[in-house]
Amino acid sequence: MSTEHPLSRRRFAATASAGLALPVLAACGSGDSGSASDSSSSGSGAGGGAGATPGTVLTSTSDVEVGGAVFLEEPSVVITQPAKGEFKAFSRTCTHQKCPVTDIVDGKIHCSCHGSLFDMTTGDNVGGPAPSPLAEVSITVEGDNITLA
Numbered sequence: 001m002s003t004e005h006p007l008s009r010r011r012f013a014a015t016a017s018a019g020l021a022l023p024v025l026a027a028c029g030s031g032d033s034g035s036a037s038d039s040s041s042s043g044s045g046a047g048g049g050a051g052a053t054p055g056t057v058l059t060s061t062s063d064v065e066v067g068g069a070v071f072l073e074e075p076s077v078v079i080t081q082p083a084k085g086e087f088k089a090f091s092r093t094c095t096h097q098k099c100p101v102t103d104i105v106d107g108k109i110h111c112s113c114h115g116s117l118f119d120m121t122t123g124d125n126v127g128g129p130a131p132s133p134l135a136e137v138s139i140t141v142e143g144d145n146i147t148l149a
C-alpha cells in the first residue's frame with residue numbers, strides 16, 4: 001500500500017502551524033515596535049505617536065501629577081510623571097488585545113479590559129496578560145509644554 005498519508009499529514013501540520021504563527025507575529029509587530037526612527041508618518045497608531053505631527057503640544061507639565069498620568073485620545077498617548085520633572089510617554093494601545101489603557105492603579109498604567117499593568121517609567125508589562133511593553137513615544141519638554149518629538 002501507499003505510504004503517502006504520513007507525509008501528507010506532516011505537511012498539513014507544518015502549514016497549519018505556520019498559519020497559526022503568522023497572526024501572532026503580526027500582533028507582536030504592530031504593538032511593540034519600540035522606538036522606531038523618524039520614518040513613521042501615517043501609521044495606524046499602535047506603534048507610537050499615532051501619526052500626529054512632531055511638535056504637536058500634547059499637554060502641559062502641570063497637568064501631569066507626580067506618580068500620575070494624562071490619557072489622550074488624539075493622539076492615543078499616555079504621558080506619565082514617574083518622578084518630579086521626569087516625563088514619559090507611551091502608546092495607549094495595550095499589547096494584549098489592543099484596548100486603550102485607561103488609568104493608573106498602584107502606580108502602574110492599567111488596561112481595564114483584562115487587567116494588564118505597565119510600568120509608568122519604562123512601559124514594561126508587569127502584570128496581567130499583556131505579552132510585551134507599551135510602545136514608547138518620543139516627547140520633548142519645553143517650558144510648560146510637552147510635545148511630540
Ligand code: FES
Pocket residue numbers: 094095096097098099111112113114115116128129130
Ligand atoms: S487588551 Fe489590555 S489587558 Fe487585554
